[in-house]
Amino acid sequence: MAADHPGAPPVRYLGPAEIRDLATGLGLSPTKKLGQNFVHDPNTVRRIVDAAGIGPGDHPVEVGPGLGSLTLALLDRCGRASAVEIDPRLAELLPATCAERAPGRPLRLVRADAMTVTAADLAAAEVHGGTAAALADPPTALVANLPYNVSVPVLLHMLAEFPGIRTVLVMVQAEVADRLAAAPGSRAYGVPSVKAAFHGRVRRAGAIGRTVFWPAPKVDSGLVRIDVFGPGSPAGEAPWPVDAATREAVWPLVDAAFAQRRKTLRAALAGHYGSAAAAEAALRAAGVDPGLRGERLGVADFVRLAGVAAGR
Known part of the structure; x- marks a missing residue:
């Protein structure tokens, strides 16, 4: 269910044709280096937001919003969002896309590398489509289609840098999803499993096929949810200092x-x-x-x- 935004028109999602039109307008060829595979299926981004379990009271932060498919779903559900984008062309276009397709819903956009972005960077970034007051509180959720080549380091950096995050729902390569959610003693269990579980309760939250992306990746994708330790979290208080x-x-x-x-x-x-x-x-x-x-x-x-x- 979408969030209630009195007086705001319904959000218009991006489909395959719109994604290609936006990319063509930018002269954009998705790069493997930046892990750019853009989701073009509205049902998939709605599914991701559903799996995150977030709502109007949440402040989601997205890493690598790209052309804005998931960003629109976050704005629809929560009424506001923050995003971290490293590609200057995509960062330039995103506010206009959101203003056109999700008017009346504020977006804070920081142009930075998610591997090094800080809470101060996000707080100082410009807010589009609303006032800074609407996004003055720290992010409470990380919801993102993470670049596959750096997905685990980005995830761990964001959890360390934004301690107010209580929910994580990320899409990663299926093999990485298995590793993140693996239990001790299993074949997939390793460094990512331990470091993710340090922060909260980790589980697989679904699988995503290749056909919902442009260009289609050569691997399948998986959804991973982390209920981060802390007050009010389903995971409860941390059993150890998460510092x-x-x-x-x-x-x-x-x-x-x-x-x-x-x-x-x-x-x-x-x-x-x-x-x-x-x-x-x-x-x-x-x-x-x-x-x-x-x-x-x-x-x-x-x-x-x-x-x-x-x-x-």
Whole structure:
């Protein structure tokens, strides 16, 4: 169901013809480097917003809005949105597209790289189609079709930079979706699984075929939802401090544990601790069997081990 916007005309979504017309007008050829595959199916963007479970009270931020298909769905549902776009041509066009097809709904647009964008960058960016006051609060949701070549780093950066986010719904390559949502002990479980689960409860939220994109990618896509730990979240309060200090302690352990998956933790963490004996001592102090491999540990195990390493 769309949000209620008294006096505002209905949102007009983009279809295949409109997407190609906009691209032609820009002289745009989608680039693999920027991960540009544009969704041209209105039902798909509505499905993404439905899966996110967001509504008029939310402030969604989108990464890589492209030609605006998902942006229009976010504006329709929430009545406002923020977006981060690195391509200057697309950033130039997006406000006009939204003003024409979703009038009366404010959009804040920051022209930046999502790998390095900051909360301050977003707060200082121009608001189109409304007042800055309408988007003064921090984002509460991340909803995006992430560039496949940098999807996990972008996701983790946005979660770290915008702690007010409570819901994440991202479309990524199907294989990456499997990794993000994998449970300990499974074949797909690895670094992305642990680092995503550090922030909240992660699950697959659906599959997306190739035909809804232009140009069609060579891989299938998957939806991943994260209910981020915090007040009012379905995931509840965080079981550990979700802050920079904890991440800086946990991330190196996770990276080392999975660098050579076939090694036991005693061997895999020897470099981190200075010796295999020191690694074994730290693991035993944290209640972790040194003979296990990294794929058997959950986030709580890594956090506990990091606490031991930091002397907490």
